[in-house]
Amino acid sequence: MNRMNETDVQTIEVALGERRYPVWIGRGLLGDGARWRARLRGRHALVVSNTTVAPLYLERLARGLEGLQWSSFLLEDGEAHKSFANVGRALEALALLGATRDACVIALGGGVVGDLAGFAAACWMRGIDFIQVPTTLLAMVDSSVGGKTGVNLPSGKNLVGAFHQPRAVVADIDTLATLPDREYRAGLAEVVKGAAIGDADFFAWLEAHADTLAARGSAAIVETIARKVRYKAGVVARDETEQGERALLNLGHTFGHALETAGRYTALLHGEAVAIGMLLAARLSERLDMSHADDTGRLLRLLERLGLPVAMPDGLEPEQLLALMRLDKKNTAGTLRLILWRGIGRAEIVAGVDEDAVLATLKEARARTS
Template identity: 80%
Template sequence: MTRTVTTETIDVTLGERSYPVWIGRGLLDDHARWRAAVRGRHVLVISNHTVAPLYLERVSRGLDGLKWSSFQLEDGEAHKTFANVGHALHALSQLGATRDACVIALGGGVVGDLAGFTAACWMRGIDFIQMPTTLLSMVDSSVGGKTGVNLPAGKNLVGAFHQPRAVIADIGTLDSLPEREYRAGLAEIIKGAAIGDPELFTWLELHADALHRRDEARLIQAIAAKVRYKAGVVARDETEQGERALLNLGHTFGHALETAGHYTTLLHGEGVAIGMLLAARLSERLGMSAAADTERLGALLHQVGLPTCVPAGFDARQLLALMHLDKKNTAGLLRLILWRGIGQAEIVSGVGESDVLAVLDEAIGVHTR
């Protein structure tokens, strides 16, 4: 028997392009709710070979009467490529998709990013719906309209802002989520609190054990809190001209770690966790924040089972070179998201390479002591 819980509804307010984010259990089967967001006759469901066998049939029942097909990627960040965008666009052409067609992203962040970018490209932009199936994608990538693919040189270097028609976050899909990927999603919730919500950070400290064991009521509270915070930021700064850049706390370090590890060593959330702690240590080194805040962040990350150390085998200078490819940089100067303590993130331009290298060398040197 399907358990019933209250469905949270959060609106991302962007004028005519506003859309709902629904969070609850059993939403994939609530066809009457999400089918209304499909305006045309053609639907392409983009998923991967892990998720599709679990959930595609349930989604397909809501597509009765439409002409639809599916395209499935291999699982993993390494498959968020131009080549797969090309395959997805070919699937749309085979479907005969018109300008009122819709792409449904059924999967985690890789699927959501690639599906959204595919939708942005087809006939200069068609509808898409996010159906995130990982905690990380529910609280971050499915909300806000950032889409894109990776290049060998770096992560998400090509993309577009393209907002979905709706986000359907069915927490029932988390029942099949491996523990490591679940913990990776908790990193993004912690990140939101670290950026601008000290009360949420304290709440997470109090309920870290409940979240770690997947207590459903606490989990829905945490997901809704993070989505509500991000929705507000996106409404105020959709294309990341100012405040929205703060959502990248830890990402410059984290993306460099992911790229250096060829997208196989660390999950995105794990990279963000380590990256946040490196950003906190850099902030402390620059005299912006206190050691006590760094310690609280590290303790919370550890409490929910996230990594807090740079894995062995990484090179500080290679990571610095990769950090220079970050999209936030200007005129060749590092532009990082740092903080003045929990809930007080800010954009800092012209960060000295010597300070970044010192933090990286110290973090990497742990393995050689």
């Protein structure tokens, strides 16, 4: 990464009526305890992390917790560990700590850690504070902002959860230095998704800066995170609990979650599944005469330049994927409700999508990989 001054911190405020919280983006934030310690209201803190991230960053975070009663709870790394069983273990850790209603849960890690830690915080004594300290690009640009928390079931991803907003989000891009290339690229999928939904100018900016982003240029990363967070913060402010507009943020997710579930949460990273899912949604939009092949082509080329997968993994049956899509939370009245588009920057919610068209799109995608 090219260097960037530690004082160059961008602050974006998420406003939800009278409730507000900051998203800080920059370098050196993890050790800046004076900044985020002020968001803790009580004397107890539980740091939830995983066995990959904690050895790298827990000690640095702990310096800001001096004088508090705190402990840590570590997950094994991976989506498969975002489970009810681990929520129970996190709650037991809060009990052993003697955490009171002014306690705080601190999520130090990627999306799995943030989702599970936030859900545990929402459950403990019917809701206590938590702070998001995302250490992956995907979590920085998406899952750490907006208050969605939850866990997976064998039958589907994120079927159980709660809306529970953090007290702050601390996005220290120094943590990206230890992020494997595959996980970094997976985070870029969520960036592309935000632009594809509602910001054609940002999509064009990503096309112009794809090589710099792929090379992890610091200034481009901060600009990318900030633009994506500003967009999401605006959507969340207008529709906190996903009654309408916020559902647009799920472009590609119905396909993607089915791919993740079919692969038992081990075959694809979330961002990889979203990349493939977006492309499937674009191709379905074409099939339904909603969009043009030129837009699908631009999406395909950008994903490929960023090093993201664009083909379905081998061994997945279209009928199985369609069955899993029927379990998606956005569906209503027993019909598929998908996020599709009319071209770059023009996503929309489409109810009653023809299942035959979905199945044909999946079969066509499988044929491309065979």
